[in-house]
Amino acid sequence: MGQGLALALDHAGAHVALLARGPRAVVEPLALHQGPWAAVTRAAHVVLIATPDAAIAAAAAGLAAQDAIGAEQVVLHLSGLLDRTALESLAPTGAGLGSFHPLQTIADPHTAHARLLGSYVGVEGDARALREAEALAASLGMTPVRLTGEGKPSYHAGAVFVSNFVVALAGVAERLARGAGVPADEALRLYLPLLRGAVANLDAGPAAALTGPILRADAGTIAAHLAALGDGDRELYRRLALATLPVAEEAGLSAEGAARLRELLTGR
Numbered sequence: 001m002g003q004g005l006a007l008a009l010d011h012a013g014a015h016v017a018l019l020a021r022g023p024r025a026v027v028e029p030l031a032l033h034q035g036p037w038a039a040v041t042r043a044a045h046v047v048l049i050a051t052p053d054a055a056i057a058a059a060a061a062g063l064a065a066q067d068a069i070g071a072e073q074v075v076l077h078l079s080g081l082l083d084r085t086a087l088e089s090l091a092p093t094g095a096g097l098g099s100f101h102p103l104q105t106i107a108d109p110h111t112a113h114a115r116l117l118g119s120y121v122g123v124e125g126d127a128r129a130l131r132e133a134e135a136l137a138a139s140l141g142m143t144p145v146r147l148t149g150e151g152k153p154s155y156h157a158g159a160v161f162v163s164n165f166v167v168a169l170a171g172v173a174e175r176l177a178r179g180a181g182v183p184a185d186e187a188l189r190l191y192l193p194l195l196r197g198a199v200a201n202l203d204a205g206p207a208a209a210l211t212g213p214i215l216r217a218d219a220g221t222i223a224a225h226l227a228a229l230g231d232g233d234r235e236l237y238r239r240l241a242l243a244t245l246p247v248a249e250e251a252g253l254s255a256e257g258a259a260r261l262r263e264l265l266t267g268r
Contacts, residue, residue, distance in 0.1 A: 001050055001078055001102065001106050001112075002018070002048070002050025002051075002078070003018070003030065003050075003109040003112075004106040004108075004109040004110075004111070004112030004115075004116075005048065005050065005078075005102070005112060005116075005140075006018055006030050006109075007030065007109050007110065007112050007113065008112045008113040008116050008140055009136075009139070009140070010029070010030065011113045012113075012139045012140060014139065016030065017031065017033055017040050017044070018030050018031065018032050018033065019032075019033050019034075019037050019040060019041070020032055020033075020034055021034070036066060036068075037062070037063060037066050037068045038066045038067055038068035041063065041068040041069060041073075042068065042069075042070060044073065045073065045074070045132075046073070046074045046075075046076065046132050046136065047063070047069065047073060047074070047075045047076070048075075048076050048077070048078065048100065049075065049076070049077040049078065049087075050077075050078050051077075053079045053081060053082055053086075056077045056079060056082060056086045056087070057086050057087075057088075057089065060075070060077075060086065060087045060088075060089045060090050061089040063075070063090060064089045064090050064092070064093065069090055069093045069095050070093060070094075070095065071093060071094030071095060072095075073093075073095045073096070074095060074096035074097075074098070074128060074129050074132040074133075075087055075090055075095050075096070075097055075098075075129075076097075076098050076099055076100040076125065076129060076132070076133055076136075077099050077100070078099070078100060078101060078102070079099055079101060080101040080103075080122060080152065080155070080156035080159055081152055081153055081156045082099065082152070083099060083124050083125075083148075083149030083152055084097040084098050084099060084124065084125045084126065084129065084149065085149065086099075096125065096126055096127075096128030096129040096132060097125055097126055097129055098123065098124055098125015098126060098129025098130060098132075098133055099122070099123070099124045099125060099133075099152075100121060100122075100123055100133045100136060100137075101121060101122040101123075101156075102116055102119060102121045102142065103119055103120040103121060103122060103159060104116055104119040105163055116140050116141070116142055117140070117141040117142070118141060118142070118143075119142050119143070120142065120143045120144075120145055121133075121137050121140075121142045121143070121144050121145070122144075122145055122147045122152070122155055123137065123144045123145065123146055123147065124146070124147045124148065124149060124152060130146065166195075169240075170191065170195065172233065172236070173190075173191045174187045174188055174190070174191070175187075176229075176233070177190050177191070206247050206250075207247055207250040207251040208251070210244070210247050210248060210251050213225075214241055214244045214245065214248045214253070214261060215248045215251055215252075215253055217253060217254070217257030217258075217260060217261060219260055219261060219264050222241065222261065222264060222265070223264060225237060226238070226264075238265050238266075241261070241265050242262065242265050242266070245258050245261060245262060
């Protein structure tokens with residue numbers, strides 16, 4: 001994400017420098033600075049800390065120890081979970097402190113410009129950090145959403161549900177297809193058009209997007225699914241189906257139908 005943001009900002013016309021503690025591969029045309037950092041960071045208006053969450057505090061402490069940040073600057077980290085307090089070692093500098101969490105998945109830094117365009121970004125911090133974070137979002141064509149420090153864990157859990165767990169569920173579906181006799185190369189692609197269609201339907205909201213046996217209160221189909229699955233997959237199916245029931249009720253599933261399915265799924 002750090003390199004992806006750097007490339008996207010470079011594409012937007014910003015002057016970007018990458019800092020690292022040691023040598024590493026860097027995508028063109030970015031240059032890497034291994035230290036001392038102060039000579040580079042003091043010339044920057046905004047400094048982004050793009051490390052894993054567990055390293056953010058140490059990176060901030062390193063910047064503080066090198067006198068690399070001044071009162072006129074803003075420092076933002078990219079964690080979706082942590083808030084500005086992860087940067088508390090920089091508080092004595094007087095710099096604006098906050099967080100900037102692009103709500104997008106970047107596997108290849110070269111795709112970041114297109115991927116980030118139109119995406120949302122969670123921003124949090126003091127007043128100056130929020131202003132700079134929102135200006136940064138605008139330069140990237142992103143939509144900022146202000147978050148509180150207390151709200152970030154729930155917000156970030158939602159991101160994991162939508163991104164990581166969807167990928168995991170696609171993996172489950174692929175495995176089930178192989179178990180049904182679908183060749184491995186086709187099982188990998190079998191459900192992708194269906195997944196893309198479901199995502200496209202979500203533009204109208206989850207209730208409007210929902211289709212399938214739960215919405216139809218098709219207890220026979222659901223019972224057949226449960227019977228066909230192994231213990232682990234059956235339990236996962238039950239839990240996800242139960243989580244789907246409120247969405248189905250919003251979409252028009254009757255209270256009677258929901259009760260019948262809930263009994264089937266819970267055994268009571």
